[in-house]
Amino acid sequence: MQLPLGIEVPIPTFEQFVFIQVALLTAVAGLAVVISRNLFHSALALTLTFFGVAGVYVFLEAEFLAVSQVLVYVGAIAMLIAFAIMLTRSMMYGRTSPLNNQWGKSSLFAFLFFIGLLAFARATPWPAAGEEVVADEALIGALGREFVTTYVIAFEVLGLLLLLALVGAVMLARDR
Amino acid sequence: MDTALLFDNAVVLLPELVLAVGVMVLMMVDIGRRGQNGSQLLAGLSVAILLLGIGASVMIWGRAPVEYLDGAISDGFALSVRLVILIAGVLGVLLSRNWFPAIERQGGAFYSLHLLAVIGMMLMGTATNLIVLFIALEIFSLALYILSGFYRENARSIEAAMKYFLLGAFASTFFVYGCALLYGAGGSSKFTQIHETLATGGGNPSLVLPGIALLLVGFGFKVSLVPFHMWTPDVYQGAPTPVTAFMSVGTKAAAFAGFFRLMMTALPSFHDQWAMPLAILAVLTMTVGNLTALRQSSVKRMLAYSGIAHAGNILIALVAGTAAASSAAAFYLFAYAFMNIGAFTVTIALERQYGNENDVEQSRLAGAAERFPVLAAAMAIFMLSLSGIPPLAGFFGKFLVFKAAVEAGWAWLVVIGVLNSAVSAYYYLRIVVAMYFQQPEQAGDEKEQPFVPASRSSVFVVVVSVLAVVVIGLQPGLWADLLRGLGQ
Amino acid sequence: MVPLSWYLMLAAFLFSCGLYGALARRNAIAMLMGIELMLNAANINLVAFWRHGVGPMEDLTGQAFAVLIIGLAAAEAAVGLALIIAVYRERRTIDVDELDLLSG
Numbered sequence: 001m002q003l004p005l006g007i008e009v010p011i012p013t014f015e016q017f018v019f020i021q022v023a024l025l026t027a028v029a030g031l032a033v034v035i036s037r038n039l040f041h042s043a044l045a046l047t048l049t050f051f052g053v054a055g056v057y058v059f060l061e062a063e064f065l066a067v068s069q070v071l072v073y074v075g076a077i078a079m080l081i082a083f084a085i086m087l088t089r090s091m092m093y094g095r096t097s098p099l100n101n102q103w104g105k106s107s108l109f110a111f112l113f114f115i116g117l118l119a120f121a122r123a124t125p126w127p128a129a130g131e132e133v134v135a136d137e138a139l140i141g142a143l144g145r146e147f148v149t150t151y152v153i154a155f156e157v158l159g160l161l162l163l164l165a166l167v168g169a170v171m172l173a174r175d176r
Numbered sequence: 177m178d179t180a181l182l183f184d185n186a187v188v189l190l191p192e193l194v195l196a197v198g199v200m201v202l203m204m205v206d207i208g209r210r211g212q213n214g215s216q217l218l219a220g221l222s223v224a225i226l227l228l229g230i231g232a233s234v235m236i237w238g239r240a241p242v243e244y245l246d247g248a249i250s251d252g253f254a255l256s257v258r259l260v261i262l263i264a265g266v267l268g269v270l271l272s273r274n275w276f277p278a279i280e281r282q283g284g285a286f287y288s289l290h291l292l293a294v295i296g297m298m299l300m301g302t303a304t305n306l307i308v309l310f311i312a313l314e315i316f317s318l319a320l321y322i323l324s325g326f327y328r329e330n331a332r333s334i335e336a337a338m339k340y341f342l343l344g345a346f347a348s349t350f351f352v353y354g355c356a357l358l359y360g361a362g363g364s365s366k367f368t369q370i371h372e373t374l375a376t377g378g379g380n381p382s383l384v385l386p387g388i389a390l391l392l393v394g395f396g397f398k399v400s401l402v403p404f405h406m407w408t409p410d411v412y413q414g415a416p417t418p419v420t421a422f423m424s425v426g427t428k429a430a431a432f433a434g435f436f437r438l439m440m441t442a443l444p445s446f447h448d449q450w451a452m453p454l455a456i457l458a459v460l461t462m463t464v465g466n467l468t469a470l471r472q473s474s475v476k477r478m479l480a481y482s483g484i485a486h487a488g489n490i491l492i493a494l495v496a497g498t499a500a501a502s503s504a505a506a507f508y509l510f511a512y513a514f515m516n517i518g519a520f521t522v523t524i525a526l527e528r529q530y531g532n533e534n535d536v537e538q539s540r541l542a543g544a545a546e547r548f549p550v551l552a553a554a555m556a557i558f559m560l561s562l563s564g565i566p567p568l569a570g571f572f573g574k575f576l577v578f579k580a581a582v583e584a585g586w587a588w589l590v591v592i593g594v595l596n597s598a599v600s601a602y603y604y605l606r607i608v609v610a611m612y613f614q615q616p617e618q619a620g621d622e623k624e625q626p627f628v629p630a631s632r633s634s635v636f637v638v639v640v641s642v643l644a645v646v647v648i649g650l651q652p653g654l655w656a657d658l659l660r661g662l663g664q
Numbered sequence: 665m666v667p668l669s670w671y672l673m674l675a676a677f678l679f680s681c682g683l684y685g686a687l688a689r690r691n692a693i694a695m696l697m698g699i700e701l702m703l704n705a706a707n708i709n710l711v712a713f714w715r716h717g718v719g720p721m722e723d724l725t726g727q728a729f730a731v732l733i734i735g736l737a738a739a740e741a742a743v744g745l746a747l748i749i750a751v752y753r754e755r756r757t758i759d760v761d762e763l764d765l766l767s768g
Contacts, residue, residue: 013665015665015666016665016666016670019666019670023670023674026674026678027674027677027678027681030677030678030681030682030701031681033681033682033685033697033698033701034681034682034684034685034688034689034694034697034698034701039691039693039694042694042697043697046697046700046701049678049701049704050704053678053704053707053708056671056674056708056711057708057711059666060671060711060712060714060715061715062711062714062715062727062730064727064731065707065711065727065730065731065734068731068734069707069734072734072735072737072738073700073704073734073737076738076741077700077737077738077741080741080742080745081693081696081697081700081741081745083745084693084745084748084749085693087749087752088693088748088749088752088758098689098690098691098694099688099689099690100688100689100690100760100761101761102687102688103687103688105687106683106684106687106688107684107688109683109684109687110680110681110683110684110687111680113679113680113683114676114677114679114680116386117386117672117675117676117679117680118673118676120382120383120386121669121672121673121676122669122673123382124380124382124383124669139724142722142724143724143727143728143731146724146728147728147731149182149245150245150246150728151247151307151728151732152182152245152247153189153244153245153247153248153305153308154247154305154307154308154311154728154732155732157296157299157308157311157312157315158311158732158735158736160196160199160292160295160296160315161311161314161315161318161735161736161739162735162738162739163199163292164289164292164315164318164319164739165318165738165739165740165742165743166742167203167285167288167289168285168289168318168319168321168322168743168746169742169743169745169746170285171282171285171289171322172322172325172743172746172747172749172750173746173749173750306729307725307728307729307732310733310736311732311736314736314739314740318739318740318743321743321744321747322743322747325747325750331754331755334747334750334751334754335751335754335755335763337747337750338692338747338748338750338751338758338763339760339763341743341744341747342686342692342695342696342699342744342760345696345699345740345744346686346695346699346702348740349679349682349699349702349703349706350702352703352706352733353679353702353705353706353709355706355729356706356707356709356710356713356729357709359710359713359718359725359726359729360709360713360718361718362718363713363718363719363720363723364719364723364725365725365729379718380718
């Protein structure tokens with residue numbers, strides 16, 4: 001398939017075709033998060049983005065991650081954000097613009113950043129996909145074993161981080 | 177992997193383990209305590225835990241460096257940085273002890289967050305793995321966000337905490353994106369493995385430079401290098417001063433330690449590419465930090481910009497990129513810990529004298545030497561040391577870093593560093609001059625204020641810091657031998 | 665099979681969206697949402713690199729890192745929102761432009 005400017009686009013396979021749809025959904029939802037004027041719509045779009053990213057993980061054959069993504073991001077983080085929006089309700093419908101006076105510079109910066117990341121993503125000759133992934137249960141088991149052997153430091157330290165977040169959030173939320 | 181390996185070399189993380197257990201004990205004691213007086217007990221307990229941590233580090237001092245599970249290493253650099261952070265932690269707890277009312281009610285939360293921050297900072301210096309490095313960074317960052325908002329009586333404090341959080345979390349995402357790219361480049365999260373893969377022509381070397389650039393943004397925010405320094409004065413001013421004192425030293429030591437190890441063990445083969453951008457950042461950081469510090473009227477903001485300038489000095493050591501430079505940086509941080517915390521302690525004492533809640537204006541320092549001779553003398557020593565006047569500790573820190581940089585062929589950078597030291601001397605000495613040679617403008621009402629005695633623990637901190645600054649300055653060789661660099 | 669560069673482009677797009685949101689929005693919660701997008705983008709990168717075999721396939725570093733980042737993001741969001749709500753109780757606004765006690 002030939003696009004203008006001489007960009008050659010191969011005809012997608014069925015898997016690629018489905019991926020394009022998931023990716024487009026994720027990308028559009030992601031964009032909606034940051035451009036929506038209503039904060040609550042942003043939060044809903046964010047939830048949709050989280051689902052889309054979980055779908056991307058399914059394409060990457062990382063099912064455990066996809067499930068964690070839905071559980072933690074959609075189940076916990078999106079909920080927390082929704083509650084926070086409701087608790088600070090007066091901000092829900094901005095009286096003024098939701099953007100600060102640097103939005104022009106910011107959008108330019110973000111765009112340039114995107115072009116930069118895109119350039120090297122396209123320029124590099126990437127390796128083709130690795131060999132077949134082992135059966136799912138074995139993979140999840142292996143991941144679990146890795147957490148208590150190779151990555152035990154990171155795993156334990158993450159426990160400390162969660163403890164910290166618990167102590168800190170309770171301390172901050174308590175009325176003074 | 178055999179589970180027996182879990183216990184081999186676990187001694188590498190002994191100080192962290194001691195502190196982690198200590199945090200649990202502290203929280204148990206906090207549950208059990210009754211009434212208001214328990215917070216003194218908690219402070220004592222925290223100091224004891226940190227001293228145990230120092231003991232544990234001393235215990236594993238001088239052993240041959242070993243690595244634990246490809247995630248943590250116990251070389252001289254890790255131990256030196258750990259010592260700096262533990263000392264900053266002890267001094268920070270001592271300063272906080274009587275500082276705010278909130279600590280009476282929420283001492284348990286405060287001290288456990290303080291200790292957790294220390295654990296995260298220590299891990300930064302030890303980590304040899306991107307995953308551990310990132311989680312360590314997040315631990316101390318999250319703890320510090322909350323600690324900066326602890327002064328609930330002052331609306332500035334919580335506001336500073338939120339701004340610090342938003343910027344810090346923003347910077348962390350750059351950091352983690354950089355980690356992802358480095359993983360893509362080297363096919364591993366282990367520093368040595370990344371180096372091996374890339375040095376043998378494997379991996380995707382084109383990802384390295386974008387990865388470094390993104391990591392640099394994350395680190396730049398943490399140590400407040402110049403384009404990423406905007407949060408520093410606001411947070412330093414808004415946060416409770418004892419937390420600022422601890423944070424200014426601890427964050428710098430931790431983030432520089434992590435940055436040093438990452439750049440010098442994972443990416444030494446790219447030194448030619450990253451040294452020059454870092455050198456430019458160092459010049460910018462020193463110059464902008466010093467020039468802006470000249471214009472500050474608040475002592476805390478002045479110290480914040482001076483901290484930025486010092487970050488530029490330490491960055492020179494990283495640009496040099498040798499093992500000698502890393503031990504020079506460890507020495508610099510060790511000296512900086514005492515002189516900077518000392519300066520903040522005097523600021524705290526002066527805050528109490530002037531009844532000003534969380535800051536002191538420089539104009540009020542006029543004639544301070546007459547009213548508070550001891551405080552003024554201590555402040556003068558810290559200011560002279562910070563500006564790098566021999567024979568105090570700060571001079572030898574700068575000297576070692578500059579020497580290592582010249583040896584590595586960065587003479588022009590050192591020239592700029594020396595020029596900047598000269599500029600910095602102006603605003604440090606201005607404080608000394610104000611305290612000793614200027615008369616207070618409206619002497620009347622100030623003289624009538626009664627003298628507020630400083631708390632015993634802050635007197636202790638000042639004494640320790642003055643002694644340390646002088647002793648390190650008189651015996652620099654001894655300490656330079658003790659504080660080692662990477663892989664030593 | 666979906667090529668690696670497609671994943672990287674999606675991640676780059678999400679990251680840039682988040683970047684714009686974090687820089688341009690006035691509301692602290694909206695900024696936090698931008699930050700969450702950026703973290704997700706990094707995670708897509710990690711898992712994509714793993715699946716496309718930058719290391720040996722049985723080395724699960726990319727996945728392990730991503731799982732830990734998900735856990736960490738939850739902790740970060742909890743602390744961040746607690747801070748934001750604490751500010752709101754104090755100042756009755758979380759508009760970053762209106763929180764200006766600190767500019768000096």
